[in-house]
Amino acid sequence: MLRKKTSRRAPVLRPRLRVLCGSKTALGPGRVDLLEFIDKTGSLRSAATRMDMSYMRAWTMVKSVNDSFRTPLVEIARGGKRGGGARLTVAGRTVVGLYRRMEKESQGATSESWKILRKLLQVNPGG
Amino acid sequence: MLRKKTSRRAPVLRPRLRVLCGSKTALGPGRVDLLEFIDKTGSLRSAATRMDMSYMRAWTMVKSVNDSFRTPLVEIARGGKRGGGARLTVAGRTVVGLYRRMEKESQGATSESWKILRKLLQVNPGG
Numbered sequence: 001m002l003r004k005k006t007s008r009r010a011p012v013l014r015p016r017l018r019v020l021c022g023s024k025t026a027l028g029p030g031r032v033d034l035l036e037f038i039d040k041t042g043s044l045r046s047a048a049t050r051m052d053m054s055y056m057r058a059w060t061m062v063k064s065v066n067d068s069f070r071t072p073l074v075e076i077a078r079g080g081k082r083g084g085g086a087r088l089t090v091a092g093r094t095v096v097g098l099y100r101r102m103e104k105e106s107q108g109a110t111s112e113s114w115k116i117l118r119k120l121l122q123v124n125p126g127g
Numbered sequence: 128m129l130r131k132k133t134s135r136r137a138p139v140l141r142p143r144l145r146v147l148c149g150s151k152t153a154l155g156p157g158r159v160d161l162l163e164f165i166d167k168t169g170s171l172r173s174a175a176t177r178m179d180m181s182y183m184r185a186w187t188m189v190k191s192v193n194d195s196f197r198t199p200l201v202e203i204a205r206g207g208k209r210g211g212g213a214r215l216t217v218a219g220r221t222v223v224g225l226y227r228r229m230e231k232e233s234q235g236a237t238s239e240s241w242k243i244l245r246k247l248l249q250v251n252p253g254g
Contacts, residue, residue: 009149015233016143019244022136026248070249091247098244102237106142109236110229117146117225120218121153122197 011121013114015106017099019068026068031061032099035092038062038074044086062086069095138248140241142233144226146195153195158188159226162219165189165201171213189213196222 019027030051037047048058059076066072073092077085088096146154157178164174175185186203193199200219204212215223 011153012147013229014145014147016145017237018141018143019248020139020141021248026138068249069247071247095244095247098240102140102240102244105236105240106233109232110144113225113229113232117222117229120196120198120222121146121148122195 009123011118011123013107013110013118015103015110017102017106021068024064024068027065027095027099031065032096034058034061035065035073035088035096038086039088039093039096042085042087044074044076047086136250138245138250140234140237140245142230142237144229144233148195151191151195154192154222154226158192159223161185161188162192162200162215162223165213166215166220166223169212169214171201171203174213 016029017027018025018029025031034047034051037050038044041047041050044058044062045055048055051058062074062076066074069091071089071091073089073095075087075089143156144154145152145156152158161174161178164177165171168174168177171185171189172182175182178185189201189203193201196218198218199216200222202214202216
């Protein structure tokens with residue numbers, strides 16, 4: 001990652017893909033981040049902490065995600081020494097992979113228009 | 128638009144593109160909707176009503192958008208009989224057009240992955 005003083009002000013295009021079932025969000029950037037933290041840490045509690053959210057909120061999100069798919073994306077181990085152990089299922093990994101791929105596809109497809117748009121943006125002359 | 132009972136539950140992929148300058152949003156779906164309502168109604172007050180937001184909030188958003196671009200996207204006429212008259216500038220129309228084009232580009236580029244992803248989603252059997 002390039003870390004320059006100017007990079008804080010350089011305009012960025014962020015595609016936030018949201019999968020809606022009616023008015024209910026089945027999948028979005030927050031949920032996918034949570035799934036990835038679960039994959040990294042193997043723990044719902046640790047993933048919640050990394051996301052700066054309560055364990056209960058993370059648990060509710062996981063339940064909602066699991067209910068939205070044919071196969072659960074996360075397996076939660078109840079009890080045990082540390083409690084809250086969790087891991088992604090094969091479906092979970094597939095879904096996270098597809099979502100990140102779609103983000104890249106979106107970013108790639110919009111890059112030419114984005115080049116035009118960003119030229120219209122005000123850039124702080126001192127930035 | 129197809130309006131069937133089932134369509135309420137059919138999963139939808141919604142790309143929400145956000146242009147960020149640092150932590151500040153320069154452009155996003157809400158702002159673009161507001162710009163389009165201004166274009167349709169010729170009035171900031173009417174556009175605010177359509178967006179279900181206060182006039183002051185809409186005014187602040189327009190000011191923020193205008194400050195984010197080299198050329199203002201909206202011209203606001205102060206005073207006058209009805210007050211709050213507003214219209215898009217050429218730059219404003221260009222930016223709205225680019226944004227909507229990017230949404231379509233994003234949707235087009237992700238359609239194959241989305242077909243795979245939506246098959247993994249739970250669909251209400253009665254829906």
